[in-house]
Amino acid sequence: MKPLVLTLRERPDQRLDLAPLVPHRLAGMAAAEIERIELQTTRSRLALADIFRLRMGDATHVRIEASCDRLDRVGYEMAGGEIVVEGDIGMRAGRLMTDGRLTVHGNVGPWAASGMKGGTVEIFGDAGDHLGGPSPGEIAGMRGGVVLVRGRVGERAGDRMRRGTIVVEGIAGAYAGSRMIAGTLVVVGRTGPLPGYLMRRGTIMLGEGSDCLSPTFIDCGVHDLVAARLMAGFIGKHSARAAEILNRPLRRFAGDMAALGKGEIFARP
Numbered sequence: 001m002k003p004l005v006l007t008l009r010e011r012p013d014q015r016l017d018l019a020p021l022v023p024h025r026l027a028g029m030a031a032a033e034i035e036r037i038e039l040q041t042t043r044s045r046l047a048l049a050d051i052f053r054l055r056m057g058d059a060t061h062v063r064i065e066a067s068c069d070r071l072d073r074v075g076y077e078m079a080g081g082e083i084v085v086e087g088d089i090g091m092r093a094g095r096l097m098t099d100g101r102l103t104v105h106g107n108v109g110p111w112a113a114s115g116m117k118g119g120t121v122e123i124f125g126d127a128g129d130h131l132g133g134p135s136p137g138e139i140a141g142m143r144g145g146v147v148l149v150r151g152r153v154g155e156r157a158g159d160r161m162r163r164g165t166i167v168v169e170g171i172a173g174a175y176a177g178s179r180m181i182a183g184t185l186v187v188v189g190r191t192g193p194l195p196g197y198l199m200r201r202g203t204i205m206l207g208e209g210s211d212c213l214s215p216t217f218i219d220c221g222v223h224d225l226v227a228a229r230l231m232a233g234f235i236g237k238h239s240a241r242a243a244e245i246l247n248r249p250l251r252r253f254a255g256d257m258a259a260l261g262k263g264e265i266f267a268r269p
Contacts, residue, residue, distance in 0.1 A: 001057070001058040001061070002057035002058060003057045003058060003061035003062060003063040003082075003084070004026065004034075004054075004055070004056060004057040004058060004059050004061065004062050004063070005054070005055040005057060005063045005065060006021065006048075006052040006053070006054060006062070006063070006064050006065070007052060007053040007055070007064075007065040007066055008051065008052055008064070008065065008066040008067055008068065008071075008087075009051060009052065009053060011068050011070065012051060012068075012070050014041050014042050014043050014070070015041065015042060015070050015071075015072055015090065016039045016040075016041055016046070016051060016070060016071055016072065017039055017040040017041070017072055017073050018039065018064075018071050018072065018073055018074045018076075019073040019076035019077070020037050020038075020039070021037070021048075021062065021064075021074075021083075022062070022075060022076065022077065022078045022079070022081070022083070022100075023059055023060045023061070023062055023078070023079075023080060023081025023082070023083070023100065024078070024079045024080055024081065026059040026062065027059045027060065028059075029059070031054060031056045034048060034054060034056075035047060035048050035049035035054055036048070036049070039051060059081075060080070060081040060082065061081060061082050061084075062081070062082070062083045062084070063083075063084045063085075063086070064083065064084070064085045064086065064087075064089075065086045065087070066086065066087055067085050067086060067087030067088060067089055067106065068087060068088055068089075069088040069089065069090050069107070069109060070090055071089045071090050072089075072090040072091050072092055072093075072109070073090075073091075073092045073093070073095060074089045074090075074093045074094070074102070074104075075093055075094040075095075075097055075100075075102040075121070076092065076094075076095050076096060076097075077095070077096045077097065077098070078094065078097045078098070078099070078100045078102060078119060079097075079098050079099050079100065080099045080100045081100050081101075082100060082101045082102075082103070083100070083101070083102045083103070084103045084105070085102075085103065085104045085105065085106065086105050086106070087105070087106045088104075088106040088107045088108070088125070089104060089106065089107075089108050089109065090108075090109040091108075091109035091110050091111050091112075091128070092109075092110075092111045092112065092114055092135075093108045093109070093112045093113070093121070094112055094113045094114075094116055094119075094121040094147075095111065095112075095113070095114045095115055095116070095135075096114070096115045096116065096117065097113070097116045097117065097118065097119045097121070097145060098117045098118045098119065099118050099119045100119045100120075101119060101120045101121075101122070102119070102120070102121045102122070103121075103122045103124075104121075104122070104123045104124065104125065105124050105125070106124070106125045107123075107125035107126045107127070107128075107151070108123050108125070108126075108127050108128065109128045110128035110129045110130050110131075110154065111128075111129075111130045111131075111133060111135060112127050112128065112131050112132070112147070113131060113132045113142055113145070113147045113166075114130065114132065114133060114134065114135055114141060114142070115134065115135065115138065115140075115141065115142065115143065116132065116142045116143065116144065116145045116147070116164065117143045117144045117145060118144045118145045119145045119146075120145060120146045120147075120148070121145070121146070121147045121148070122147075122148045122150075122238075123147075123148065123149045123150065123151070124150045124151070125150070125151045126149070126151035126152045126153065126154075126170070127149045127151070127152075127153045127154065127157070128153075128154045129154035129155045129156055129173070130154070130155075130156050130157075130159055131147065131149070131153050131154070131156075131157040131158065131166065132147055132157065132158050132159070132161055132164070132166050133156055133157075133158070133159035133160060133161075134159065134160050138160075139160070140160050140161075140162040140181060141158070141159055141160040141161045141162065142158065142161045142162065142163070142164045142166070142183065143162045143163050143164065144163045144164045145164045145165075146164065146165045146166075146167070146238060147164070147165070147166045147167070148167045148169075148238050148239060149166075149167070149168045149169065149170065150169050150170070151169070151170045152168070152170035152171045152172065152173075152189070153168050153170070153171075153172050153173065153176075154173045155173035155174045155175055155176075155192070156173070156174075156175045156176070156178050157172050157173070157176045157177070157185065157187075158176060158177045158178075158180060158183065158185040158204075159175070159177075159178045159179055159180075160178075160179045160180065160181060161177070161180050161181065161182070161183040161185065161202065162181045162182055162183060163182055163183050164183050164184075165183065165184045165185075165186070165234075165235070166183070166184070166185045166186070167186045167188075167235060167238055167239045167242045168185075168186065168187045168188065168189070169188045169189070169239060169241050169242065170188070170189045171187070171189035171190045171191065171192075172187045172189070172190075172191045172192060172195075173192045174192035174193050174194060175192070175193075175194050175195070175197050176191050176192065176195040176196075176204065177195050177196045177197075177199055177202065177204045177265075178194070178195075178196070178197040178198060178199065179197070179198045179199060179200070179259075180196065180199035180200065180201065180202035180204070180263060181200055181201060181202065182201045182202045183202050183203075184202065184203045184204075184205070184231070185202070185203070185204045185205070186204075186205040186207075186235060186239075186242045186245065186246075187204075187205070187206055187207060188207040188208070188239070188241050188242055188245065189207060189208055190208045190209065190210070190211070191206050191208070191209070191210040191211070192210070192211055193210065193211045193212035194210075194212060194213070194214050195210050195213065195265060196213075196214070196217065196253075196255060196256055196263055196265050197214055197256065198256050198258060198259045199255070199256050199259065199263035200256075200259050200260035200261075200262060200263060201260065201262045201263050202263045202264075203231075203263070203264050203265075203266070204263070204264070204265045204266070205242075205245050205246065205250075205265075205266050205267075206245075206265060206266065206267040206268070207241075207242075207245045207268070208268065209267050209268060210267070213253065213265070214255065214256060214258070216255055216256050216257045216258040217253040217254065217255035217256060217257065217265060218253060218254045218255060218257060219251065219252075219253055220251075220252040220253065220254050221251065221252065222249050222250065222251050222252075222269045223249065223250060223251075223252050224248075224249040224250075225250075228246045228247075228250065228266070229246060229247060231246050232244075232245075232246035232247050245266075245268075249269060250266040250267060250268065250269065251266065251267050251268070251269045252264055252265070252266055253265040253266075253267070
């Protein structure tokens with residue numbers, strides 16, 4: 001079945017909020033109704049038809065073409081179906097998702113998958129700061145689901161993460177997994193300084209180590225854990241490169257002892 005296709009006419013001169021354009025909200029709407037949807041902006045009211053060319057199709061499969069980084073909140077509160085984006089998008093992509101799949105063939109801005117509770121987000125480019133982290137004022141970040149980034153991520157990926165899995169095949173910035181409450185973060189490439197800073201619980205896997213590990217982590221020696229191999233079976237469905245990290249002995253660091261201290265970081269011996 002053909003997807004519903006939205007093609008950006010030209011790069012907008014202001015940021016646009018695409019939160020209404022998710023499958024469960026578009027289901028059952030006629031083309032004229034979809035074209036009248038207002039996309040909240042900072043300067044003037046704009047309808048979807050002012051910004052996109054619409055080609056009708058199955059609303060459970062939405063495709064956004066010729067996208068750019070001024071399109072925010074793509075996949076906001078998505079509860080099912082699929083959104084595929086060709087190009088870059090802006091901030092808070094996939095925020096508060098509960099189900100479905102968001103695939104981005106480009107880069108995404110900060111706070112992608114913020115507060116995500118379920119579903120899958122796959123990013124073939126890079127992701128900005130605070131991937132899976134909380135919005136200002138929130139006490140927890142990502143709460144479930146799977147996020148896969150084929151490129152690199154900015155600082156504080158997985159900040160205050162509570163549940164779910166984040167896999168980064170590229171490099172990660174400073175403070176990856178900072179203040180983690182639970183969940184799993186896997187970084188295949190090099191990680192910036194102080195991963196797991198003030199983490200309480202949770203698991204961080206570092207494929208190529210970190211520039212600087214906090215002294216408040218305790219070296220527990222090298223282990224070949226069955227649990228890591230079981231985790232590799234799950235992660236391998238999303239990233240073979242990430243699964244390779246888990247299928248070998250790893251050095252375990254317990255911490256952060258400056259916080260609750262029940263988290264763990266695994267790195268190459």
